[in-house]
Amino acid sequence: xxxxxxxAIRTLGIDTPIIQAPMAGGTTTPELVAAVSNAGxxxxxxxxxxxxxxxxETVAATRALTDxxxxxxxxxxxxxxxxxxxxxxxxxxxxxxxxxxxxxxPDPPVRFAPDFEAQFDAALAARVSVFSFxxxxxxxxQVSRLKGVGSTVIGTATTVAEARALExxxxxxxxxxxxxxxxxxxxxxxxxxxxxxxxMALVPQVVDAVSIPVIASGGIMEGRGVAAAFMLGACAVQxxxxxxxxxxxxxxxxxxxxxxxxxxxxxxxxPVFSGKAARGIRNRFIDEMSMLGDRIPDYPIQNAWxxxxxxxxxxxxxxxxxxxxxxxxxxxxxxxxxxxxxxxxRSHLDSF
Amino acid sequence: xxxxxxxAIRTLGIDTPIIQAPMAGGTTTPELVAAVSNAGxxxxxxxxxxxxxxxxETVAATRALTDxxxxxxxxxxxxxxxxxxxxxxxxxxxxxxxxxxxxxxPDPPVRFAPDFEAQFDAALAARVSVFSFxxxxxxxxQVSRLKGVGSTVIGTATTVAEARALExxxxxxxxxxxxxxxxxxxxxxxxxxxxxxxxMALVPQVVDAVSIPVIASGGIMEGRGVAAAFMLGACAVQxxxxxxxxxxxxxxxxxxxxxxxxxxxxxxxxPVFSGKAARGIRNRFIDEMSMLGDRIPDYPIQNAWxxxxxxxxxxxxxxxxxxxxxxxxxxxxxxxxxxxxxxxxRSHLDSF
Numbered sequence: 098x099x100x101x102x103x104x105a106i107r108t109l110g111i112d113t114p115i116i117q118a119p120m121a122g123g124t125t126t127p128e129l130v131a132a133v134s135n136a137g138x139x140x141x142x143x144x145x146x147x148x149x150x151x152x153x154e155t156v157a158a159t160r161a162l163t164d165x166x167x168x169x170x171x172x173x174x175x176x177x178x179x180x181x182x183x184x185x186x187x188x189x190x191x192x193x194x195x196x197x198x199x200x201x202x203p204d205p206p207v208r209f210a211p212d213f214e215a216q217f218d219a220a221l222a223a224r225v226s227v228f229s230f231x232x233x234x235x236x237x238x239q240v241s242r243l244k245g246v247g248s249t250v251i252g253t254a255t256t257v258a259e260a261r262a263l264e265x266x267x268x269x270x271x272x273x274x275x276x277x278x279x280x281x282x283x284x285x286x287x288x289x290x291x292x293x294x295x296x297m298a299l300v301p302q303v304v305d306a307v308s309i310p311v312i313a314s315g316g317i318m319e320g321r322g323v324a325a326a327f328m329l330g331a332c333a334v335q336x337x338x339x340x341x342x343x344x345x346x347x348x349x350x351x352x353x354x355x356x357x358x359x360x361x362x363x364x365x366x367x368p369v370f371s372g373k374a375a376r377g378i379r380n381r382f383i384d385e386m387s388m389l390g391d392r393i394p395d396y397p398i399q400n401a402w403x404x405x406x407x408x409x410x411x412x413x414x415x416x417x418x419x420x421x422x423x424x425x426x427x428x429x430x431x432x433x434x435x436x437x438x439x440x441x442x443r444s445h446l447d448s449f
Numbered sequence: 450x451x452x453x454x455x456x457a458i459r460t461l462g463i464d465t466p467i468i469q470a471p472m473a474g475g476t477t478t479p480e481l482v483a484a485v486s487n488a489g490x491x492x493x494x495x496x497x498x499x500x501x502x503x504x505x506e507t508v509a510a511t512r513a514l515t516d517x518x519x520x521x522x523x524x525x526x527x528x529x530x531x532x533x534x535x536x537x538x539x540x541x542x543x544x545x546x547x548x549x550x551x552x553x554x555p556d557p558p559v560r561f562a563p564d565f566e567a568q569f570d571a572a573l574a575a576r577v578s579v580f581s582f583x584x585x586x587x588x589x590x591q592v593s594r595l596k597g598v599g600s601t602v603i604g605t606a607t608t609v610a611e612a613r614a615l616e617x618x619x620x621x622x623x624x625x626x627x628x629x630x631x632x633x634x635x636x637x638x639x640x641x642x643x644x645x646x647x648x649m650a651l652v653p654q655v656v657d658a659v660s661i662p663v664i665a666s667g668g669i670m671e672g673r674g675v676a677a678a679f680m681l682g683a684c685a686v687q688x689x690x691x692x693x694x695x696x697x698x699x700x701x702x703x704x705x706x707x708x709x710x711x712x713x714x715x716x717x718x719x720p721v722f723s724g725k726a727a728r729g730i731r732n733r734f735i736d737e738m739s740m741l742g743d744r745i746p747d748y749p750i751q752n753a754w755x756x757x758x759x760x761x762x763x764x765x766x767x768x769x770x771x772x773x774x775x776x777x778x779x780x781x782x783x784x785x786x787x788x789x790x791x792x793x794x795r796s797h798l799d800s801f
Binding site: 100256257258275276277287291292293294295296297298299301302305315316317318319321322324325326327328329330360361362363365424425426428429449 | 452608609610627628629639643644645646647648649650651653654657667668669670671673674676677678679680681682712713714715717776777778780781801
């Protein structure tokens with residue numbers, strides 16, 4: 098077995114240092130999360146868009162399928178600027194997509210995102226083994242409360258400065274999210290354009306900057322990437338795209354198929370879907386919405402207003418209007434089970 | 450010793466699979482190139498801006514210092530669009546820098562870049578052990594002529610498509626240049642924005658796509674990165690920033706000092722210095738020239754017109770007007786000798 102820093106697997110109580118990334122929006126079904134944890138890794142519920150009630154239900158459904166540890170992940174909120182001009186300009190373009198999808202512009206969202214305090218209280222009440230977060234930093238008090246109920250706390254950093262900020266609020270571990278990663282950027286102290294640091298460069302710098310364990314993410318798909326991450330000093334990896342196409346994944350099939358065929362030169366980091374930068378496969382939605390330049394409404398306003406388009410496109414298999422999150426190594430993904438993916442990686446690591 | 454694909458070191462006739470990147474513009478002195486090769490790695494003369502005569506002299510000076518193999522690197526030319534409006538708009542902004550530096554706008558350049566055919570003929574005549582190139586693909590005939598004089602031929606790819614194109618012209622090896630890399634992007638089949646693929650994602654995909662050996666570059670600074678690159682399937686690494694600050698380097702001291710302090714979140718890929726995208730430390734030159742948006746003159750026109758500003762700034766230690774090329778892991782660089790850097794990496798690799 099290849100050598101690596103064992104602190105994370107000991108603290109997390111897992112056999113294999115592989116964390117299934119908390120992909121919000123229906124991908125991380127209880128079946129996927131439990132399959133990862135049952136296979137010795139750490140499954141993660143992407144709960145950023147779930148209500149407090151849905152969090153309670155999803156944790157219960159997952160616990161019915163596994164008695165192993167798993168993580169729950171939330172999005173740390175920030176206050177968006179409500180700019181009606183931007184919202185209307187975005188909607189004018191969205192209307193052309195709605196027309197193509199034969200849907201009407203919906204009424205304005207009652208709220209743009211679930212209530213974070215209620216989500217957080219649900220996470221505390223659920224006493225999850227691991228609580229991870231992204232898009233910002235919790236308060237030291239929130240970290241302390243999570244530890245008080247027995248949760249290990251993991252934050253997400255995209256730069257050395259963010260990693261230091263997270264260590265300062267006393268998280269247990271840090272996910273270093275490289276620029277290769279699919280889906281939303283965790284960046285919170287910089288403009289997203291300034292925080293696209295490749296995994297190869299980011300991980301050793303974060304490892305040197307903090308004393309707590311570092312989890313590598315971004316572009317890691319299989320045994321080679323996991324072994325490379327260990328060489329950089331990571332104690333575990335977090336993988337999204339590779340699990341998104343597993344059989345237990347709840348991701349839309351059109352999305353899964355697009356990811357399996359995704360050329361890295363056709364992925365792009367863009368804020369057009371949600372108002373927050375995220376990496377996905379370039380399509381008509383990105384190309385046409387990008388004409389708004391920097392006038393995309395803030396997260397989570399844009400996320401709420403594009404939801405109907407993305408949902409209708411997903412239901413109809415219209416990839417050109419979907420958010421097709423994918424990392425830069427997506428072509429290395431294979432259609433398999435979560436258990437087989439983890440077994441294949443273990444086998445590769447054991448070969449050293 | 451850690452296990453890795455030995456094809457490259459056997460073909461190149463070197464002991465240690467470390468290639469010093471061919472940094473053009475005076476960094477790769479005969480002293481640096483020879484020190485790297487004498488230490489068991491492969492030094493590279495960055496000859497992109499050298500005349501045929503200077504190539505002949507530099508090769509001779511290097512051969513006076515080492516009898517080991519080294520590489521010579523050229524820039525494959527492309528035809529720039531000469532747009533006088535763009536050139537004038539760029540010069541108006543450059544004039545403000547010239548004023549700050551107390552220099553006058555020079556006469557228009559007689560030529561924008563050295564004659565490539567003459568450079569190529571000089572490389573052939575020099576019968577260098579290794580000929581590497583970037584910014585494009587040679588013709589199959591050029592590759593064949595190089596092989597005819599005994600040179601191993603290495604091309605540079607930033608995407609899988611570029612790697613396949615290089616294999617098709619029968620190069621011996623490919624440098625896979627990840628988005629972390631400092632200096633110029635080798636991209637030639639895509640817009641540069643579409644070809645910023647992290648090393649962790651790029652290397653295994655290129656390894657899977659071609660049958661020839663792959664050299665990893667981008668964000669690799671020391672033993673950890675080299676070991677990680679081997680795990681991804683690379684047969685060697687190419688390192689720029691780490692050698693740029695070595696004692697034998699000809700890089701400007703102000704540049705070296707800036708690199709040693711470069712936060713990855715403060716580097717940026719930009720075409721403003723040369724007309725071709727390159728990663729450097731953000732400064733006033735980048736911020737003010739970026740206001741021209743996509744109206745920067747093409748490479749090598751912009752390169753020729755900014756030369757006086759960069760040279761004067763370098764002479765006066767004015768970092769805000771210099772091209773401060775740096776990779777995203779530059780803070781891992783240490784002021785040392787090339788031989789010590791290579792010995793430290795070997796020691797790390799031997800520890801496995």
